[in-house]
Amino acid sequence: MLSQDKRHIIAKRIAEELEDGQIVNLGIGIPTLVSEYLDNKEVFLQTENGLLGMGPPATEENLDIDLINAGKEPVSYLKSASFFSSADSFALIRGGHVDVAVLGILQVDIHGEIANWAVPNQPILGVGGAMDLVTGAKKVIVAATLFAKDGTSKLVKELTYKTSGIRKVDLFVSEYAVIKFTEEGPRVVEILEDISIEELSEKVGFQLEFENAFHIQNFI
Amino acid sequence: MIKVIESSEIRKLFKSGDQILTGGFGLSGAPLTIIDELLETDITDLIVVSNNLGDLGQGLHKLFIQGKIRKAIGSFFSINREAVIAWSKGELEIDLLPQGTLAEAIRCGGAGIGGFYTKTAVGTELAEGKEERVIDGERYIFEKAIKGDVAIIKAAKADRLGNLVYHTTARNFNPMMATAGKIVIAEVDEIVEVGELDPEYIVTPHAYVDYVIQSKYSKVGSEYVESR
Known part of the structure; x- marks a missing residue:
């Protein structure tokens, strides 16, 4: 599968999680693609530099x-739409007034703690709004291809990259599966690829379980 | 009181070692004319508080290239290659803060608040050395307020008293910075008479603003171009 296709599969699946009337913040990368799949849903996009009610990318005319x-x-x-200052924008985010944040990640651990700001072995000079969004959004969905360029799984037992905060995310959508984080550990809610859970577990490097025994495999 | 001055007159308002709050998110809402004036001075050793350091040869990036910045306090410097290199050589100090913490710290600075507790960054590298406290069962870290010797900001319109209105997402950090500088200089696209701005829509009341200058930049397609 081409990497562009994987990214769109992930974005499309995340769009299904969003509901009419929600205030949603889409991060950079795959999360931004989610806006292409909202169809007729009335979702209000917030951008942390001070806008609620963001529309499509600008055209030459506007x-x-x-x-x-x-x-x-x-x-x-x-x-x-409404415009506001950065302080107001982050009050919205930290104060729990954003319903869903969709974020990219480098890693997510089996409890749902994420690393999404510091690339290892490189100077760490940027964080932006990543930590505020992880901390403050009512629901956090993370979007990423399951494997990094070097083939390692982004779903890990323990983070080896620097954590973005102690708050656990709710859902991890990759091109292979939708995974929910529970007290008992990660649970596969849905498989998006023609792959068995055993094969998926082998790829990830540890045993994954379905959320319940009566799962439905949703092949694309 | 006359607040509207020529841009060159602001040069005397700065001194070496100043902490300068600088509005803008990238170049949107950045006071490009004021920064150009700073380039004409021999002041140096500046501490700049800004989300990032301008963009590709414009805004704060120019000031940085000229070696006038000793330290940068902000949230996102990684896209600026030269800044990363300067930091790794020890030529530039950087204080990294989450974007929301940066915004709130400046808001507090202007509102007479010494600091605040936030959940953002708890348990991360950015919380190291910061006081932690549990409030209602949740972990928070203490962040100190940020103030500036000078705040340089950008707005869309000012009246002659310094009431300000902004334009779309060029508002960003500007309204907080307007409150947190000992001296506040606003660069604007248009200066109007008192009474022309609807009081219901004024974002920054004139009480915060010391000087107003006319911007020399305008938007041409996808660029900010010096045009006056």
Whole structure:
């Protein structure tokens, strides 16, 4: 599978998790693609540099370089939009007023703790809003291909990269599976690839379990 | 009181070693004309508080290239290669803060609050050395407020008293920084008469603003271009 296809499978599946009326923050990378699959859902996108009600990317006609998203790309805004300062924007985030944050990750451990800001062996000079979003959003969904370029699993028993915070995320959507984090450990909610849970466990390096015995395999 | 001044007049408001709060998220909402004026001075050793250090040869990036910045306090410097190199050689100090913590620290600085407890960054490397406290069963860390000797900000419009309104996401850190500098200089696209701005829509009241200058930049396609 091409990496671009994997990214879209993940984005499309995450879009299914979102509900009408929700305030949603989409991180940079795969999370941004989620907006392409919202169809007719009325979801309000928040961007941490100070906008609720973000619209599609700017076109040549409506380009205004003051108006950007957190990835510094020019965007548009909807009729329902509001603009506010960075302090207000993070009050919204930390204060639990954002329903869902969709974030990229480098690693997620079996309890749902994530590492998504510091790349190992490189100077750590950027964090942006990553830690605020992990801490404050009501629900956190993480989006990533299951394996890094070197073939190692991003779902790990213990983080080897630097943690983004002690808050555990709710859901990890990769191109292979949707995984929920529970008190008992990670539980596979749905498999998105033509692969058995045994094969998936082997790839990840430890045994994965389904959320319940009566699972439905949802092949694409 | 006359607040509207020529941009070159602001040079005397800065001194070496100043901590300068600088508005902007990338170049959106960054006071590009004020930064250009700083380049014309011989002041150095500055501590800059800003989300990041400008962008590709514009804004704070110019100031950094000129070697005027000793320390940067902000949330995102990794896209700036030269800053990363300077940091690794020990030529640039960096204090990294989560973006929301940075915004709130400046808000507190301007509001007479000494600091605050936040859940953000608890248990991470960015919490190292910071006081931790449990409130209602949850872990928080203490973050000190941030103030500046000078705040340099960008708004869309000012009236002659210094009431400010902003434009879309160019608002970002500017309203908080307007409150937290001993001297506050606002660069604006348009200066209007008192009474022309609707009081219901003024974001920064003039009480915070000391000086107003006309911006020399305008937006041309996907660039900010010096045009006046």
